[in-house]
Amino acid sequence: MFNLHPTPLQSAPPSHQPGRRWLPRVRPLSLVFSLFGLVMVLFLLLPLATMTLSVSPKQLYTTLIEEEVRHSIILTITSGVWATCFGVLFGVPLAYVLARHRFPGKRIVNGLVDLPIVIPHTAAGIALLSVFGRKFYGGKLFGLLGVNFVGAEPGIVIGMMFGSVPFLINAARDGFLAVDPRMEQVAQSLGASPWKTFWTITLPLARRSIMTGSMLMWSRGISEFGAVFILVYHPMVAPVLVWNRFETYGLDYARPVAVLLLLMCVLVFLALRTLGMGKAAPKNRAEAP
C-alpha cells in the first residue's frame, strides 16, 4: 500500500532549497553581526600581534637579561602579590559582610567598592598621595612604623591595590552569595560554631570565586601605571619602565619591554584558564570539585 499522507517530516527537507544543502543557512542578522564583530576582533588582535612580531627573539632575550628589566619585572610581580595578599586579608571579610548582612549605608559601600574601576588612575594616584604622602596623616602614621610610601615599594603596593581590589571584592562577594545561607545553618545545627562554619563550609565553597578574584586582582594590579607612577617613579615597575624607555629612547626600545610584559600576562591568563579559574564560578555548586 502507498502511503498517501506522508508526514511533514518525511516530505519537507529535500524540496526545500534542493541545491544548497551543503551550505549552512546564514540569517542576515548573524551575517551583519559577525562582520561587525570581526572588526572588533581585528582591533584587539592586530596591535598585539604586530607589536609582538616586530620584536625578534634575540631582542627579547637581550632585554630580558638586562639587570634593570629583570629587577623591574620581579618588583612588579612581587608587589602584585603583596597587593593581592592585603586585598584578601581586608577585602574578603568585606565581601562576606556585603554578601551576608544588611546594614545602613550598604548601597554606598557597594558603590564605593566599584568606584576605583571608573576613576582615572592618575587621579587615584593623586588621591593616595594626599593621604599617604610624607606630609599627610596616613604617611605620618605609617612613618612612625617606618613604612614609607612615596618612592618606595609600599607605595607600589597601595597604588596597585587601589585600582584592582574591586575585582577581588566583587568576585568574592558573588562567591559568598552563591553559598546558600541555609547550608551554613545546617552546619550550625550539626554543632559548628559560626567560625567553624565559615572555615569548613562557606570558604571552601567560595574558594574558586576568591581564587579567580585574586588572579584578576593580581593581573590588574601588575598592569597599573597611573597610580603607581604618581606615588613611585623609582624603583620602576614594568609599566613605568615601558613608559620611561619610550620617553627616553623611543618606540624601538620600549617595544621589547612591552612584549615581555604582554607575554607575562598571557602566561598568567593561560595558567588561569587551564586551572579552570578564569571562567565565572559555576552557578550549580552541586558538582564534585
Place this chain on the structure above:
Amino acid sequence: MIRLEQLSLKIGAFQLEPLDLQLRPGEYFVLLGPTGTGKTSILELIAGIKQPTSGRIWRNGTDITDWPSERRKIGFVYQDYLLFPHLTVRENILYGLKLRKVPESIQRERLDRLAGLLRIEHLLDGYPGRLSGGEQQRTALARALAIEPEILLLDEPLSALDPQTKSRLQQELRQIHQELKTTTLHVTHNFEEALNLADRVGILYHGRLLQVGDPVEVFQQPNCRQVAEFIGMENLFEGTVTRAAATNLEEECNAVFTTSGAEFVVLADREGKAHACIRPEEIILSIEAFDSSAANCFHGTIREVSDKRIISRVVVETPVPLVVYVTRTSRQRMKLKAGQDVNVIFKASAVHVF
C-alpha cells in the same frame, strides 16, 4: 523532650500567633498546613535559626530559647537537603561527629548503622552532586541523625521527590523512627504523609495552631471551619443547632441543624451557631425511595458525576448541594448520570457538628 511555650514570631506582614506545643518523647509529630503558613518558621525557631518575638523553647526542662543553634543538638533536614557539595557522602554524615571530636570507633559505628538503615553504603565515597533526590534525602537524614539529636526536624522532606521514591521513603521514615525512636517533628502540606507517619498531627493555618490530636480524629472531626476546609471536607455547612423535642425516630438524635435551605437531624450537645460536615462516603445514594433507620433523607437531582481513581464523586442538588462518594462499580451498575432523580440518605451520626 521539646516544649514550646507561647512561642510567637513576627516578620514584616507574617505573624505566627503565640503557640503552645509539647512533643512527647519518641513521638512522630506531623505539623500540617498549607504553604506559606509558617511551618518552616516554627522549625527554624526550634533549631535556633530564627529568634522568636516572644515565648520560650524548653528542652528537657532547660530553657534553650537564647542558645545558639550549634549548642541545641537539634537535627534539621531542609526540603532541598542542602548537602555540603564539597564533601563526600561519608564526610557529610560524619560532619557533626568530627566537630564534636567523637572517638573514631563511635563515628564508624554510627556511620555503619545509619548507612545500613538508609541503604546508602554504596554511595559513601561519592559526592552529593551525583546522587538522585531520594539518595540525597537519605544522606541528609543520616547526617542529621548522626549527631543523635534531641529532636529531628523535617521540613517537607518528601515534597521534592517523585511519587515512587516518595512512598518508599515514607515507609523508610517510619521504619527508621521505629528503630531509633528519635522524637520527630515533620512539617508538610500532604495529608497522606500525616496519616501514614504521624502519632499526632497539628493543623497550622495562617500562623495559628488550630487543632492537635490523633490523625484519624483530626481528619474525621475537625474542630473548626478552617481545619475542615483545609483538610478538604466536602459538604461543609454553616448554620445553627437547636435541640429538638423528643423524636419518634429509632435513632438516638437530639438536635436539628438548620442551614439556609435545609435541616439535618444531628447528634449534638450544643446549641447556637455551628458548622456541620457530612462525610461523602457515609451518604447512601438510591434510585428508589426506601424506608430506613437513617434520620436524614432527601430527594434531589444529580448535577454532576466525576470519576476518580476508585470512587465516583456525585453532586446531588437537594435543597442544598450534597457531595456523595460511590464506588465506580456502583456508579456503573446504577447508571448514574447528570439530570437523574435520586434519594440521598444519611444517619444523624454521619453529621459532624463543630
